[in-house]
Amino acid sequence: MPTSKSSLIHLNNAHFKNVETLFLKSLELKRNFKNKNELPKKKNTAALLFFESSTRTRFSFESAAFRAGYLPLVLDSGVGTSLEKGESTEDTIYNIAAMSPSFIVIRCGHQVDLESISEKLSIPVLNAGWGMKGHPTQALLDALTIYEKLGSLSGKKVLFIGDIKHSRVVASHFELSKVLNYEIRFCTPIEFSVTGYTQFSDLEEAVAWADVIIALRVQKERHEGVGFDQKKYSLGYCLGLKHLKTFSKNGLVMHPGPINYGIDIEQDVLKDPRCAILEQVTNGVFLREALIRSLGEGI
Ligand code: NCD
DSSP, rough: OOGGOOBBBBBBOOOOHHHHOOOOHHHHHHHHHOOTOOOOOOOOOEEEESSSOSHHHHHHHHHHHHHTTEEEEEEEETTSSSGGGGGOOHHHHHHHHHHHSSSSEEEOOOOOOOHHHHHHOOOOEEEEEEEETOOOOHHHHHHHHHHHHSSSOOTTTEEEOOOTTOOOHHHHHHHHOOOHTOOEEEEOOOGGSSSSSSSEHHHHHHHOOOSEEEEOOOGGGGGGOOOOOHHHHHHHOOOOOGGGGSSOOOOOOEOOOOBBBBTTTTGGGGGGGTTTTHHHHHHHHHHHHHHTTTTTTTO
């Protein structure tokens, strides 16, 4: 029986070997994925609690839990629940945990103390996006896609374009890059940058440096008093086919989604053979299925 010890809240204590084992399991599941409509015998339930909106991550965890043999029970943004009567997020989580699901997947804001909740619960808690603090399974599925397409992550040059400062995806990549030894640089305006990493101001120069480009959505909902001039931003940082002329032939263009076309990237970038955005989504399910199947083994 997996315990809270197999929770995944951060990636800073992850081990290289465990992450690699997870990638190998994910790719094995992908290779063997033929029987799409087979209904696995259910072992138990999995509680998927999404207190913030989600499309990919929610469906991905739902599909992964289902394929791994768990019946996913989903709380979707709290509509129709006692949150509307003033019940706290924490009480909601503890009450659902009291119904004994095998594990809980949580997406919530930064004001919820996910770490202390996972310490109090005896079942695993998987972070599906926690405020701006982190989104470990997104970083892992990004890395899995790089691993699958380009081999080892070690020494790879990963360029993030966009709203670095408010991105929980980048927060998890900071942690994972230390485990898997890839280099991170940014191309972002000053109001979205963080210190400690090399930064490009010119998009073409940045693209020419990278093995992998990860474009990000501007996180308007997390801006507190940051002025954002969309037109000016798009002119400097919206990735288009014209920028990809100097990009490595074997490079990868990725985005965690959702995409705001014309702001983060131009729609025609999707036609470039180096674009792996939907592959990330496909891989996300296998990565999460592998993670769920290995609960109890740790990462
Ligand atoms: C990201 C998220 O929610 O943090 N998306 C995702 O989970 N696929 C990125 C975003 O919202 O921009």
